[in-house]
Amino acid sequence: MRRLRDRFGDDSTDHLSAREASAADVVASCNAMGLFGGGDGRLVIVDDADRWKAPDVKELTAYIAAPSPETVLALVAEEIKSDSALAKAVAKVGQVLAYEVPKRKLPEWVGEQFGRYGGRADPDACRALVELVGDDLEALQSEIDKLSTWANGDVVTLDDVQKLTAGRGETAIFAVTDAWGRRDVGATLRSTEDLLERSHRPRSGELMRLVSSMVGHVGRVRRCQKLAEQGVRPRDAAGMLKMHPFVAEKAFAQAANFSAEELADAIVRLAELDAASKGGSRLPVDLELERALVDVTRGAASN
Numbered sequence: 001m002r003r004l005r006d007r008f009g010d011d012s013t014d015h016l017s018a019r020e021a022s023a024a025d026v027v028a029s030c031n032a033m034g035l036f037g038g039g040d041g042r043l044v045i046v047d048d049a050d051r052w053k054a055p056d057v058k059e060l061t062a063y064i065a066a067p068s069p070e071t072v073l074a075l076v077a078e079e080i081k082s083d084s085a086l087a088k089a090v091a092k093v094g095q096v097l098a099y100e101v102p103k104r105k106l107p108e109w110v111g112e113q114f115g116r117y118g119g120r121a122d123p124d125a126c127r128a129l130v131e132l133v134g135d136d137l138e139a140l141q142s143e144i145d146k147l148s149t150w151a152n153g154d155v156v157t158l159d160d161v162q163k164l165t166a167g168r169g170e171t172a173i174f175a176v177t178d179a180w181g182r183r184d185v186g187a188t189l190r191s192t193e194d195l196l197e198r199s200h201r202p203r204s205g206e207l208m209r210l211v212s213s214m215v216g217h218v219g220r221v222r223r224c225q226k227l228a229e230q231g232v233r234p235r236d237a238a239g240m241l242k243m244h245p246f247v248a249e250k251a252f253a254q255a256a257n258f259s260a261e262e263l264a265d266a267i268v269r270l271a272e273l274d275a276a277s278k279g280g281s282r283l284p285v286d287l288e289l290e291r292a293l294v295d296v297t298r299g300a301a302s303n
Helices: 002-008 023-031 054-065 085-093 103-116 123-133 137-151 158-168 170-181 185-198 203-229 234-241 245-255 260-280 285-298
Strands: 013-017 042-047 071-075
Touching: 002 042, 002 071, 013 023, 023 042, 023 054, 023 071, 054 085, 103 123, 103 137, 103 245, 123 137, 123 158, 123 170, 123 245, 137 158, 170 185, 170 203, 170 245, 170 285, 185 203, 185 285, 203 234, 203 245, 203 260, 203 285, 234 245, 260 285
Parallel strands: 013 042, 042 071
Antiparallel strands: none
16 A cells, blocks of 8 residues: 555545545545646545445445546455455456465465565574464564564574564463473573563562463463374364464474373472462572472473
């Protein structure tokens, strides 16, 4: 839309909304002469085109069948079904451009957007950004713009995303769970300390959130492990467990690194940590946290 507006200029652009303008208003605008006439034609933009009812759609469809050759009509909507009367009418004489990104292709889309901003990002960084920000395309676009500017031509890495974007959502703990899933004790402890230091919450509050998140994550990994034993694939499990497909794939991969007994023991050990952090131990809470993370990551058999 920005490129269209730049091509025609403000004097040759009429911007309407279907919330206030009827199809008759739009048709009149399309048929109107430009302010000075001549030039490269006119642009009429109509937002919220999906708000029109059947009579307006019928009137606009009649115009679309024989449109003004001097006018470009751009209909913008959040959602118009491909088999709707308006979409079919537009497809006959123009183009229907659907800017939709399936969730499973979001990391690929993120990589493409980095390229549009003149930047580059490795696949792990793209996946991490999706996990961290979610599937809000505007929020992702904003983060991509920020990271591309910061990188200044260098490749954006997973570490860059974790350091610069971790505060955006509640999923910032994924750096800890990733390290735990790899059974990397050192990385688990470093990620945990980094999370606690950079959190805007009081340290005690962030610690409690961390424990709760770890319990939930280990529980998801246990469920995925059981489904894997039944031959269920990650993408099918995502729907069954109401999980993001990327999260399901990661949980299945992590489940393969632990035995069923180890995951059950991890749940118990985290429950003990929860009790200790609420006054059930004479040891400092930070020490209890460190000991518990070592236990659940390394496993009792390795202690």
